[in-house]
Amino acid sequence: MRLRRIWVEEAALPYETTRRVLARLPGVPVDVIPHREVLRPRGGLAADWPRQAKETLLLAVQRGPFWRPCPGTPEYICCGYQVLQVGLNCPFDCRYCILQGYLNLPALTVFVNLEDCLRELEEQLASGGVWRLGTGEFGDSLALEELTGLHARLIPLFARQAAAVLEIKSKGRALDPLLPLGPTPRVIFAWSLNPPEVIRELEPKTASLGARLQAAARAAAAGFRLAFHFDPLIWFPGWEAAYRETVDRLARAVPASAAVWISLGALRFPPPLRRQILRRFPASRFAAEEMILAPDGKLRYFHTRRVEMYGRLREWLEAAFPAATLYLCMESPRVWRQVFGVAPDSRGLARRLNAAALGQPPAVTTPASDCRPS
Numbered sequence: 001m002r003l004r005r006i007w008v009e010e011a012a013l014p015y016e017t018t019r020r021v022l023a024r025l026p027g028v029p030v031d032v033i034p035h036r037e038v039l040r041p042r043g044g045l046a047a048d049w050p051r052q053a054k055e056t057l058l059l060a061v062q063r064g065p066f067w068r069p070c071p072g073t074p075e076y077i078c079c080g081y082q083v084l085q086v087g088l089n090c091p092f093d094c095r096y097c098i099l100q101g102y103l104n105l106p107a108l109t110v111f112v113n114l115e116d117c118l119r120e121l122e123e124q125l126a127s128g129g130v131w132r133l134g135t136g137e138f139g140d141s142l143a144l145e146e147l148t149g150l151h152a153r154l155i156p157l158f159a160r161q162a163a164a165v166l167e168i169k170s171k172g173r174a175l176d177p178l179l180p181l182g183p184t185p186r187v188i189f190a191w192s193l194n195p196p197e198v199i200r201e202l203e204p205k206t207a208s209l210g211a212r213l214q215a216a217a218r219a220a221a222a223g224f225r226l227a228f229h230f231d232p233l234i235w236f237p238g239w240e241a242a243y244r245e246t247v248d249r250l251a252r253a254v255p256a257s258a259a260v261w262i263s264l265g266a267l268r269f270p271p272p273l274r275r276q277i278l279r280r281f282p283a284s285r286f287a288a289e290e291m292i293l294a295p296d297g298k299l300r301y302f303h304t305r306r307v308e309m310y311g312r313l314r315e316w317l318e319a320a321f322p323a324a325t326l327y328l329c330m331e332s333p334r335v336w337r338q339v340f341g342v343a344p345d346s347r348g349l350a351r352r353l354n355a356a357a358l359g360q361p362p363a364v365t366t367p368a369s370d371c372r373p374s
């Protein structure tokens with residue numbers, strides 16, 4: 001990661017995380033600003049702001065809640081995941097990253113009031129319920145760990161919980177300082193996976209497939225449970241052989257019993273993001289593919305293509321990881337039925353994944369009432 005500048009909100013100065021991050025970045029110019037809103041450019045962001053944002057760090061105070069429900073849409077089946085918003089943006093530069101159309105500040109933001117985050121978590125978790133939370137929705141969980149030490153504080157907190165699981169999701173490999181903090185069944189290390197040719201072309205600055213699989217194997221050897229996300233699945237000529245080989249490499253790299261859940265999600269994004277991607281990367285063939293406007297307002301592959309890709313991945317993954325819970329991320333009941341024969345409702349899917357998170361047998365938690373018949 002090459003940082004050219006650090007902005008620090010005045011309110012962020014007293015926090016331990018601010019001191020820790022600045023101590024680890026000697027020589028990078030630091031400017032103190034009254035509030036992050038001063039960074040918001042008048043008249044909108046410049047076209048190349050995502051590039052600038054990867055080189056500028058903002059240390060800020062999270063004034064809203066850290067804990068938020070993962071945004072779902074009524075038309076699609078949602079798994080009830082919860083998001084810990086510990087930062088915004090990440091130093092990797094995936095061509096398809098949905099944050100390019102979502103963020104409104106040209107910076108990589110770290111929220112430094114970790115003590116407030118821990119307090120909020122303790123309070124909410126004490127009120128009961130079964131929860132799956134993740135730190136990898138608004139950025140990459142591990143990409144800034146060396147700077148922030150965030151997960152080194154979160155893992156012990158989750159290790160004490162009876163019914164909450166933290167998913168640490170990454171395209172990176174820097175997890176070694178976290179391994180001695182476990183194992184605990186309340187923390188799952190997860191990797192997003194794609195074939196090497198997709199990683200090379202569309203996921204610059206991330207770890208190679210081999211490095212991700214090695215990191216997953218190290219986490220499993222340390223006793224942690226694992227999850228994997230084939231999301232976004234990218235269609236290209238030769239996709240089938242490439243994804244087949246990727247699943248085979250995954251199966252050779254980690255013990256099948258370590259995988260708790262595996263998700264599938266085909267490429268999707270809001271229409272303005274397609275224009276933005278093509279402006280930034282004019283040679284991006286993946287963004288120029290023919291797609292349809294789906295009921296949730298996003299561009300998606302035609303449903304026949306999605307069903308074909310999911311069906312093949314399902315076949316290979318169920319053979320290699322028979323005990324893992326396989327699910328589709330934000331897909332329609334129609335596609336679920338064509339891939340799995342049944343479509344759970346959102347509550348049913350959440351129950352199934354909660355059971356997997358807590359290590360309960362699926363038979364207890366997948367009553368027929370969870371499923372809409374095909």
Ligand code: SF4
Nearest residue numbers: 090092093094097139
């Ligand atoms: S790792 Fe995730 S958050 Fe980071 S650029 Fe890639 S898609 Fe975006």
